[in-house]
Amino acid sequence: MRRTAFILGSGLLLFVAFWNSVTWHLQRFWGASGYFWQAQWERLLSTYEGKEWILYIIGATHVPALCFWSFNGLLLVVDTTGKPKCISRYRIQVGKNEPVDPVKLRQAIRTVLFNHFIISFPILVFLYPFLKWWGDPCRRELPTFHWFLLELAIFTLIEEVLFYYSHRLLHHPAFYKKIHKKHHEWTAPIGVISLYAHPIEHVASNMLPAMAGPLIMGSHLSSITMWFSLVLVITTISHCGYHLPFLPSPEFHDYHHLKFTQCYGVLGVLDHLHGTDTLFKQTKAYERHILLLGFTPLSESIPDSPKME
Numbered sequence: 156m157r158r159t160a161f162i163l164g165s166g167l168l169l170f171v172a173f174w175n176s177v178t179w180h181l182q183r184f185w186g187a188s189g190y191f192w193q194a195q196w197e198r199l200l201s202t203y204e205g206k207e208w209i210l211y212i213i214g215a216t217h218v219p220a221l222c223f224w225s226f227n228g229l230l231l232v233v234d235t236t237g238k239p240k241c242i243s244r245y246r247i248q249v250g251k252n253e254p255v256d257p258v259k260l261r262q263a264i265r266t267v268l269f270n271h272f273i274i275s276f277p278i279l280v281f282l283y284p285f286l287k288w289w290g291d292p293c294r295r296e297l298p299t300f301h302w303f304l305l306e307l308a309i310f311t312l313i314e315e316v317l318f319y320y321s322h323r324l325l326h327h328p329a330f331y332k333k334i335h336k337k338h339h340e341w342t343a344p345i346g347v348i349s350l351y352a353h354p355i356e357h358v359a360s361n362m363l364p365a366m367a368g369p370l371i372m373g374s375h376l377s378s379i380t381m382w383f384s385l386v387l388v389i390t391t392i393s394h395c396g397y398h399l400p401f402l403p404s405p406e407f408h409d410y411h412h413l414k415f416t417q418c419y420g421v422l423g424v425l426d427h428l429h430g431t432d433t434l435f436k437q438t439k440a441y442e443r444h445i446l447l448l449g450f451t452p453l454s455e456s457i458p459d460s461p462k463m464e
Contacts, residue, residue, distance in 0.1 A: 193297050196377070200295060207293035208283055214376045215279050215292075219383035220271060223350075226391050230346040233397070235260070245397040245452050247409050247440075251343035252396060263341075263351045270350050270357045278362065282370075290373025298375050306378050310368030311422070314386070317364035319420040323431070325356055326416070344412045346395040349387075361390075393421075398443065398453055406444040410435050 203209050233242045234255040246253070286292050298306070325335035334353045341348045352361060365386045369379045392399075393408040411418040417435045418426055426432040435441050439460060443453040 196297055197295065200293065210293055211283050211286075211376055212280060214380040215383060216276055218380050219387050222384040223271075223387040223391065226388055227347045230391070230395055230397075231260075234345050242397060242399070245399050245454075247396055247398055247406065247454065248343040248413065249454060252345055255345060259340075260345075260347075263348050266337075266352075267347055267350045270352065270354065270361075274354055274357055275362060278358070282366075286370070286373070289370070290375075292374065292376040292379060294375060296375075298378055303378055303381075306368070306372055306374055307382070309372060310365075310382050313368040313371070314364040315420055315422050315424060317367055318360060319425040321360040321364065323419045325360060326419070339412065339415060342412055344394040344396055344409060346391040349390040349394040389421075398447060400447045400450055402447075404444045404446060406440045407432075407435070410438070410440045 199210060200207065233239070234252055235257070237243050237254055243253075283292075325331060334356050338348070338352045338356065341351070350357065350361060365383065368374075369382060372378075374382075389403065392403055393405045394412075395405055396409065398405060407418050407423055408421075414434065416431075418432055420426045423432060426435075439457055443457050445453075447453055
């Protein structure tokens with residue numbers, strides 16, 4: 156027991172020391188560039204004095220949308236042409252969407268555009284007066300690096316809880332057929348269908364989990380912009396259908412689209428606690444659910460077991 160306590164205690168101390176060292180260096184970098192960004196932000200505030208809502212709309216809607224469509228534009232080239240091979244070779248469900256059905260794709264893009272501009276945009280615009288009253292996202296002082304890290308951790312925790320339970324609720328027979336089945340038309344997902352959903356699902360399970368953190372924290376626009384952009388990029392990766400090198404593994408959510416009743420969350424923490432990843436853990440997909448640090452596709456280095464005749 157003493158030896159175990161000594162090892163664990165030493166490991167904890169080393170981790171804390173390492174973390175403090177990393178964040179100290181990052182804080183120095185942030186501080187050095189922070190004066191520059193603070194000056195740019197104050198210049199924007201001066202330019203749009205009395206019209207800060209324009210900055211809010213650009214930061215909360217336009218910048219994240221640009222990140223989403225830029226990333227998905229690149230993925231759609233691969234989905235529709237199968238080229239370049241250096242990307243298509245990382246496909247998770249081999250033989251699916253090679254190439255993607257153009258009719259199905261057009262329908263999906265129309266729905267995603269509707270959710271983006273007819274659902275998300277007005278809701279975010281109407282939230283501005285509340286946000287301004289609660290904490291003013293366009294206040295003059297930019298957040299510190301450590302405060303942004305804290306916000307990011309809280310946002311992630313809140314999103315995991317809200318997304319897991321809202322998503323699992325949508326799989327209840329009372330809601331699945333009329334609402335969530337639309338998203339599951341794609342058993343082999345592609346990036347753009349991350350926002351392909353019924354409007355009710357888009358608000359309750361896509362928007363609310365991502366918006367709740369910044370709303371509760373009264374976050375600065377810079378934090379909101381970075382968080383929304385990050386959320387859209389991560390959900391695109393989770394749905395993209397390719398396990399690409401040096402990017403987070405999409406195997407977890409790809410398996411959910413394949414089997415429907417496993418892997419409801421984002422991080423997998425609540426799935427582990429509730430046992431909704433038990434079958435997933437018995438598959439080769441679970442073995443491949445790692446960060447790929449090389450260039451050999453995991454479908455080759457960890458192939459599926461041969462099917463019994």
